[in-house]
Amino acid sequence: MTKPQIWVAAVLVLFLLLFLLEENTNRSDEQKKPAPNMSTQMQQSSQSKTAEQLVSSLGCTGCHGADLAGTKMAPNLHKVKEFWSRDKLINYLRNPSSFMASDRFKNYKAQYPSVMMPSFSNIDVKELGKIADYLLEMKK
Numbered sequence: 001m002t003k004p005q006i007w008v009a010a011v012l013v014l015f016l017l018l019f020l021l022e023e024n025t026n027r028s029d030e031q032k033k034p035a036p037n038m039s040t041q042m043q044q045s046s047q048s049k050t051a052e053q054l055v056s057s058l059g060c061t062g063c064h065g066a067d068l069a070g071t072k073m074a075p076n077l078h079k080v081k082e083f084w085s086r087d088k089l090i091n092y093l094r095n096p097s098s099f100m101a102s103d104r105f106k107n108y109k110a111q112y113p114s115v116m117m118p119s120f121s122n123i124d125v126k127e128l129g130k131i132a133d134y135l136l137e138m139k140k
């Protein structure tokens with residue numbers, strides 16, 4: 001090879017190396033990017049959520065309806081003030097199955113035979129208090 005040919009070859013090799021290097025860094029950047037998923041949403045401290053946000057993020061609205069006025073799956077929650085004190089309501093949300101004895105709940109069981117009110121005992125009591133206040137303040 002003549003000297004100029006060596007230079008051309010060297011420059012080509014350099015370009016090739018730079019190209020490969022760039023490809024590689026792009027790929028590892030992509031890998032570092034966290035997949036967009038629920039976790040970022042869930043990391044948002046529930047402490048900062050309003051009762052309305054809690055009621056939708058915990059799925060209450062999924063059963064009781066967007067306005068919590070009841071659906072085919074679950075009863076209207078606009079009347080809870082008639083039935084519950086704040087403490088009782090919080091206890092109920094933590095452990096609904098221990099409040100099934102009353103006639104109202106026997107009727108619910110007949111009306112919504114395939115749906116169960118889930119227990120929210122894994123939720124911070126403060127949050128449940130927020131929800132309870134919200135439900136107890138709701139207009140009929």
Ligand code: HEC
Binds near residue numbers: 061074093096117
């Ligand atoms: C899977 C559906 C479902 C979800 C989710 C759900 N509920 Fe219920 N809820 C029910 C059903 C069904 C009943 C009727 C009682 C029963 O059958 O267990 C009920 C009953 C209740 C009652 C008692 C109503 C009364 O007349 O005293 C309250 C209060 C209540 N739910 C609040 C909530 C809140 C607050 C949330 C969210 C934190 C929630 N529910 C999430 C299905 C659901």
